[in-house]
Amino acid sequence: MSAERILVLTGGIGGAKLCLGLQRILPPAALLIAVNTGDDFEHLGLHISPDIDTTVYTLGAIANPDLGWGRRDETWSFMRALQSLGGETWFQLGDGDLAMHVERTRRLAAGEGLSAITRDLAARLGVRAQIAPMSDQPVRTIVSTPEGNIGFQDYFVRLRCAPVVTALTFRGAEAAEVSEPIAQALRGPGLRAIVIAPSNPYLSVDPILAIPPMKSLLLASSVPVVAVTPIIGAEAVKGPTAKIMRELGISPSPLAIVEHYRGLIQGFVLDSRDAHLAQRIDMPVQLCDTLMRTIEDRERVAAAVLELVAALEGRSSAPAPEVL
Amino acid sequence: MSAERILVLTGGIGGAKLCLGLQRILPPAALLIAVNTGDDFEHLGLHISPDIDTTVYTLGAIANPDLGWGRRDETWSFMRALQSLGGETWFQLGDGDLAMHVERTRRLAAGEGLSAITRDLAARLGVRAQIAPMSDQPVRTIVSTPEGNIGFQDYFVRLRCAPVVTALTFRGAEAAEVSEPIAQALRGPGLRAIVIAPSNPYLSVDPILAIPPMKSLLLASSVPVVAVTPIIGAEAVKGPTAKIMRELGISPSPLAIVEHYRGLIQGFVLDSRDAHLAQRIDMPVQLCDTLMRTIEDRERVAAAVLELVAALEGRSSAPAPEVL
Numbered sequence: 001m002s003a004e005r006i007l008v009l010t011g012g013i014g015g016a017k018l019c020l021g022l023q024r025i026l027p028p029a030a031l032l033i034a035v036n037t038g039d040d041f042e043h044l045g046l047h048i049s050p051d052i053d054t055t056v057y058t059l060g061a062i063a064n065p066d067l068g069w070g071r072r073d074e075t076w077s078f079m080r081a082l083q084s085l086g087g088e089t090w091f092q093l094g095d096g097d098l099a100m101h102v103e104r105t106r107r108l109a110a111g112e113g114l115s116a117i118t119r120d121l122a123a124r125l126g127v128r129a130q131i132a133p134m135s136d137q138p139v140r141t142i143v144s145t146p147e148g149n150i151g152f153q154d155y156f157v158r159l160r161c162a163p164v165v166t167a168l169t170f171r172g173a174e175a176a177e178v179s180e181p182i183a184q185a186l187r188g189p190g191l192r193a194i195v196i197a198p199s200n201p202y203l204s205v206d207p208i209l210a211i212p213p214m215k216s217l218l219l220a221s222s223v224p225v226v227a228v229t230p231i232i233g234a235e236a237v238k239g240p241t242a243k244i245m246r247e248l249g250i251s252p253s254p255l256a257i258v259e260h261y262r263g264l265i266q267g268f269v270l271d272s273r274d275a276h277l278a279q280r281i282d283m284p285v286q287l288c289d290t291l292m293r294t295i296e297d298r299e300r301v302a303a304a305v306l307e308l309v310a311a312l313e314g315r316s317s318a319p320a321p322e323v324l
Numbered sequence: 325m326s327a328e329r330i331l332v333l334t335g336g337i338g339g340a341k342l343c344l345g346l347q348r349i350l351p352p353a354a355l356l357i358a359v360n361t362g363d364d365f366e367h368l369g370l371h372i373s374p375d376i377d378t379t380v381y382t383l384g385a386i387a388n389p390d391l392g393w394g395r396r397d398e399t400w401s402f403m404r405a406l407q408s409l410g411g412e413t414w415f416q417l418g419d420g421d422l423a424m425h426v427e428r429t430r431r432l433a434a435g436e437g438l439s440a441i442t443r444d445l446a447a448r449l450g451v452r453a454q455i456a457p458m459s460d461q462p463v464r465t466i467v468s469t470p471e472g473n474i475g476f477q478d479y480f481v482r483l484r485c486a487p488v489v490t491a492l493t494f495r496g497a498e499a500a501e502v503s504e505p506i507a508q509a510l511r512g513p514g515l516r517a518i519v520i521a522p523s524n525p526y527l528s529v530d531p532i533l534a535i536p537p538m539k540s541l542l543l544a545s546s547v548p549v550v551a552v553t554p555i556i557g558a559e560a561v562k563g564p565t566a567k568i569m570r571e572l573g574i575s576p577s578p579l580a581i582v583e584h585y586r587g588l589i590q591g592f593v594l595d596s597r598d599a600h601l602a603q604r605i606d607m608p609v610q611l612c613d614t615l616m617r618t619i620e621d622r623e624r625v626a627a628a629v630l631e632l633v634a635a636l637e638g639r640s641s642a643p644a645p646e647v648l
Binding site for chain 1: 368369370395398399401402403404405406408409410411418419420421422423424426427429430433444445448449
C-alpha cells in the first residue's frame with residue numbers, strides 16, 4: 001500500500017468543513033477522520049454523537065447550511081410535539097436527525113460498536129471518506145465552572161457557553177482505547193500525514209489527545225503532523241475558543257495554538273491575516289485564508305494543508321536539519 | 325360521591341370513537357377508560373402503546389382522520405431518514421407521534437408507571453376523560469399461526485393480518501395487576517356502568533379480561549355491564565375481527581359477540597341493521613346505527629349506550645325478574 005492516507009483529528013462544523021474540502025480533492029479512500037466523542041451524551045434515552053453527525057452530514061452533503069449542525073430540509077414536528085408533552089426541549093432534534101440517534105442507540109443496545117455503526121451509517125449516506133469515533137468507549141467532556149462541574153452539552157447548548165470555564169476534564173479517557181480504524185491507520189504503513197482540524201483545541205481536540213494510547217500512537221508516528229489554526233487575529237472563527245482561552249488565562253492568538261500542540265505538530269497552517277506572526281513560529285508555516293464560507297474556500301484550505309504536508313515530506317526525506 | 329362514572333374497556337380506533345362520543349356528552353370527570361396494552365411493544369428501543377395513543381389522540385382531537393392511528397398534520401421526515409440509514413420501516417412512526425414514544429420510554433426508564441405517564445401526557449394534550457392502561461405491568465398478545473407464534477404488531481402491521489390465527493395468548497396477563505385508576509374505580513362507590521367498546525373482542529378486549537383480578541373485579545361489580553357490537557351483519561366495521569372469528573371456527577355475527585361476553589354483560593347495543601336478531605338475544609338490547617363516521621355518529625352511539633345503561637338501572641332498582 002502506498003502511503004497516501006490522510007488522518008484528520010476533528011470536532012464539529014469547523015473541522016467538518018476542512019474534511020469536506022479534503023474529501024473533494026483527495027482520491028477516494030485517502031481520507032480517514034477521527035472524530036471527537038467527548039461531546040456525546042445520553043438525552044431522552046438516545047445516544048447522541050453531535051460531532052460524528054456533523055461530520056457525516058457535512059461529508060454526505062446533507063448538512064444544514066444555516067445551523068452548523070443537523071440536516072438540511074429538516075422538519076421539526078417532533079420538538080413541537082415534545083414541547084406539548086412537557087418534555088425537555090433545550091437540545092433541538094430535527095425529525096430526520098432523530099433517525100440517526102434512534103438507529104445508533106438501537107444498534108449500540110444490540111451490541112454493535114460505535115465504529116462499525118458509524119462506518120455503516122456514513123456509507124449509507126454516501127460519504128466517501130471513512131469516519132470513525134476516536135474511541136468506541138465512552139469519553140465525556142466535563143466542564144468545570146465556579147458553580148461546579150457540568151456536562152458538555154449543558155455547557156455548550158443549554159447554557160450557551162455562558163459559564164466561566166476553570167478546567168476541562170475528559171471522564172473515561174484514561175481507560176479508553178483508540179477505535180480500531182484509527183489505531184490500524186496509525187500503526188499501519190499506509191498513512192501519509194496527520195492533520196489537526198481547525199476545531200476548538202480545548203473542547204474538540206484535547207478529548208482525542210486525552211486517550212493515552214492515542215497520544216502515544218500520534219507521538220510515535222513517523223508521518224508529518226500539522227494543525228490548521230482555529231484562531232484568526234485574537235478571535236475564533238466560530239464558537240467559544242477565544243472565550244475559553246481567556247478564561248484559562250491564555251491570550252488568544254495563533255501562537256498560543258502552536259504552543260498548545262507543541263511536541264505533536266511539525267507544521268502549522270496560519271491565516272494570511274496573521275502573516276506577521278509567521279516569523280514567531282519555529283516550524284514550517286503555510287499561509288492561507290482559512291475562513292471557509294464556500295465550497296471553494298474548503299478546497300483552498302484543504303489544498304494548503306496538503307501543500308504543507310508535501311513541504312514537510314521534502315524535509316523529512318532530506319537530512320534532518322538542526323532546527324526546523 | 326354520586327355514582328356517575330362510566331368505565332369503558334377499549335382497544336384501538338373503533339373503541340376510541342365511542343369514547344370520544346361519550347366524552348362529548350358526559351360531564352367532565354365522568355369518563356374513565358381502560359385501554360388494552362396487549363398491543364404494546366418495544367420497537368427501535370422505544371416503548372410503543374398503540375391503543376393508548378389512538379385513544380389519547382382521538383380524545384385530544386389531534387388524531388389523524390385518514391389513518392385511524394397517529395396524529396393529524398403529521399410529517400414523515402424520520403421514517404424517510406430511517407429508511408436511508410437502513411433501519412426497520414415496517415412500523416410507521418410519524419415525527420410528532422415519535423415524541424409520545426420517546427417521552428414515554430424516557431419516563432418509564434426513569435421509573436414512572438405507565439398509568440401516571442399516560443394520565444399526564446393525556447392531560448397535557450387537553451384530554452378531559454381519564455385514560456389508563458389496563459395494567460402497569462407488561463402484557464403481550466401472542467398470535468399463534470400455523471407457522472408459529474408471532475408478536476401482535478408482527479401479525480397486525482408487518483404481516484397485515486394475513487396469517488391464519490389458531491390461538492391468541494396474553495403473555496404476562498396471569499401475573500399482571502389491574503392499573504390503580506381502574507382498580508380504584510371498580511372497587512369504589514362512584515361507578516355507574518361498565519361499557520365494552522366495539523373493539524375487537526379477541527385482540528383488544530380479551531387481553532384486558534385475561535388479567536385475573538380484572539375479570540374478578542368486573543364480575544364482582546354491581547353496576548350494569550354492556551357491550552357495543554363490533555359486528556354488523558357478518559362483518560366487522562373495521563379490522564380483522566370477522567376473519568379471526570372464522571379462523572377460530574366462530575360464525576361472525578353479533579350473536580357470537582353476545583356469546584363471547586356471556587356472564588359478563590347484562591345488555592347489548594345491536595346495530596339497527598341486525599334488528600331481526602334482537603329476539604335471539606336473551607338480555608336487554610338497544611338498537612342503534614353503530615357505524616361511526618361523523619362526530620354526530622359518535623355521540624349517537626354514546627347516547628344509545630347511556631340509554632341502555634339507564635334501562636338496566638331501572639331494572640336493577642325494581643325487584644329482580646326471573647329472566648332478563
